[in-house]
Amino acid sequence: MTDVREALMVGRTSDGRTVRRPLSPHLQVYKPQITSTLSIFHRFTGIALSVGTLLLVWWLVAAATSDAAYASVSGFIRSPVGYLLLFGWTAALWYHFCSGIRHLFWDVGYGFELPTVHATGKAVLVATVVLTLLTWVVGLATL
Structure with a gap:
């Protein structure tokens, strides 16, 4: 049993008999799918938005101080690092927004067919890229 997948195929029934069946997915065995990857990114972008909002709060507190x-804060925000953080925050915002709309449709029972799930997942990614770039093009044009 040199293959870790073989080791993970051993389980027991309720009466104690040994059977060959897959147990919980292990990272070495599990192949990421678009659905699981997008779900993880939805959670990640929610956390990133929370942390990134601290930058906005820092800017507002500095403006009031x-x-x-x-x-000083505006200088940081306009630095390359600041722009990179803002770009990432903008991408996280649009991804989380588009993915949230997808989740709203799921909440009312629409879009659970596998082809629809894959198509809407790809649509979320495309919309994220388009909306992020559009936001930055319009934003930089107003400077």
Whole structure:
């Protein structure tokens, strides 16, 4: 039994007999699917939005504190690192938004057929890219 997949095929029935059946998926055995990957990203972007909102709060507190504090935070936000963080936050915002709409349809019982699940997953990814780029094109054009 050199293959870890073989070791994971051993289980027991309720009366104690040994049977060959798959147990819980293990990371070395489990092949990620688009559905599981998008679900993990939905959770991840929710966390990223929460953490990224701290940057917005920092900027607002600095604006309310003094001109010097505001200038300091604005300088950071306009740095390459600041732009990278804002770009990531924008992408997380649009992904979470689009994925949330997908979840709303699921909540009312629509879109559970496997081809529909795959199509809407790909649509969420495309919409995220388009909306993120559109946000930045419009945002940078107004500077």
